[in-house]
Amino acid sequence: MLLGVLYEDNHLLAVLKPAGLPTMGTPGDRPTLLSLAKEYVKRRYRKPGNVYLGVVSRLDAPVTGVVLLARTSKAAARLTAQFRAQTLEKRYWALVEGVVEPAAGSLVDWLAQDERHRRMHVVGATMPGAKEARLSYRRLSQVSGGSLMEVSLETGRKHQIRLQFADRGHPILGDRKYGSQRRFPSGIALHARWLAVTHPTTGQRIELAAPLPEAWQSFGVKD
Numbered sequence: 542m543l544l545g546v547l548y549e550d551n552h553l554l555a556v557l558k559p560a561g562l563p564t565m566g567t568p569g570d571r572p573t574l575l576s577l578a579k580e581y582v583k584r585r586y587r588k589p590g591n592v593y594l595g596v597v598s599r600l601d602a603p604v605t606g607v608v609l610l611a612r613t614s615k616a617a618a619r620l621t622a623q624f625r626a627q628t629l630e631k632r633y634w635a636l637v638e639g640v641v642e643p644a645a646g647s648l649v650d651w652l653a654q655d656e657r658h659r660r661m662h663v664v665g666a667t668m669p670g671a672k673e674a675r676l677s678y679r680r681l682s683q684v685s686g687g688s689l690m691e692v693s694l695e696t697g698r699k700h701q702i703r704l705q706f707a708d709r710g711h712p713i714l715g716d717r718k719y720g721s722q723r724r725f726p727s728g729i730a731l732h733a734r735w736l737a738v739t740h741p742t743t744g745q746r747i748e749l750a751a752p753l754p755e756a757w758q759s760f761g762v763k764d
Contacts, residue, residue, distance in 0.1 A: 544581045547607055547749050552616040552742055554578060554594065555749045558608045560728025560756075564599035578610055597621050598631075598736070601700065603715070606633070606733025607751040611741070619741035624697065630737040633692040633702055634681075634753070636730035636760055637711040638723060641688045645679040648705045652698050660718055661700045663708045674698040674705060684760045686723070687714060691734070702731060714760075726756035 545557030558564065558574050565575040579592040595617030598609045611617035623629045651671040653664040664671050675695040682689045688711070692702050700719070706712065707719035715725025736749045753764050 544577050546581070547751060548747065552612055553620075553740070553747070554582065554610040554612055555736075556608055556610065557751050558600050558605055558733075560603055560605050560754065563602045564608060565596055574608060575610070582612070595620075597624060598733075600733055601703075601731075603728035604731045604733065605728060605751070605754050607736050607749045608733070609736060609738065609749070616741040620738060623738055627695065628739070630735075631694045631697075631733070632735040633694070634732045634734045634762075635690045635692055635702060635706065636684060636687055636714045636725075636757070636762070637690055637706050638687050638714065638721060639711050640683060641678070641680050641690060641706075641709075641711055645677075647675065647677045648709070650674050650705055650708065652701065652704060654699065661698070661704045663704065672696075672698055674701045676702065676705060682762075684762065687760075689760075689762055703729070726759060727754060728756075730757070730760075732757070 547557055548555040556578055563573045565573050575596055579594055582592045595611035597611050597617055597620040600606060600608055611620055650663045651666045652661050652674045653668055653670045654661055676692055678690050678692045680688050681691050703713055703716055703719050712719050712721040714723045714730035715721055716729040732753060734751055738747050740747050
């Protein structure tokens with residue numbers, strides 16, 4: 542599998558994750574985005590031994606889009622601090638069922654993890670383990686039986702976008718885990734479209750844009 546590289550320098554590597562490929566952490570010899578990225582760096586720069594890459598952003602296996610990796614531990618620490626402080630900007634595109642109204646707004650919920658079923662639930666704020674989840678959105682257009690949404694994350698909870706829209710009756714196309722009744726050609730219709738960070742050494746703003754997978758074209762959505 543070829544690695545789609547969006548940006549690289551001595552400190553950063555931004556790559557395009559395809560649907561179905563885990564970011565990291567799978568048992569056995571199953572490939573991950575991280576293992577493919579390490580192979581790429583090792584081959585391109587003729588590096589002997591183990592290659593260091595720090596994962597500072599990750600996506601669920603069925604989700605596509607930009608993933609940022611750090612090539613040094615110092616870069617990883619500084620980028621992770623940006624994610625924790627929420628000083629970076631992340632935008633996702635999503636195709637969801639139904640017409641989202643109002644066309645723009647914010648969603649705020651408290652989420653908790655169900656380890657047994659490997660999913661998240663919307664819960665009360667006082668429930669043990671509950672974490673606040675916040676995002677803002679705007680509807681870019683209407684598509685056949687659904688809406689094309691642009692989502693800006695304010696928190697980075699597991700399955701956050703998937704659950705918050707599904708809880709309001711607008712599951713992401715293809716996301717059967719959260720109730721979608723419609724098929725999507727590859728993975729689910731959630732794409733990490735754009736990421737802006739401060740470069741960990743130069744301090745310059747880096748903007749990373751990920752092209753849409755071909756699967757979106759069947760719904761009339763193109764770059």
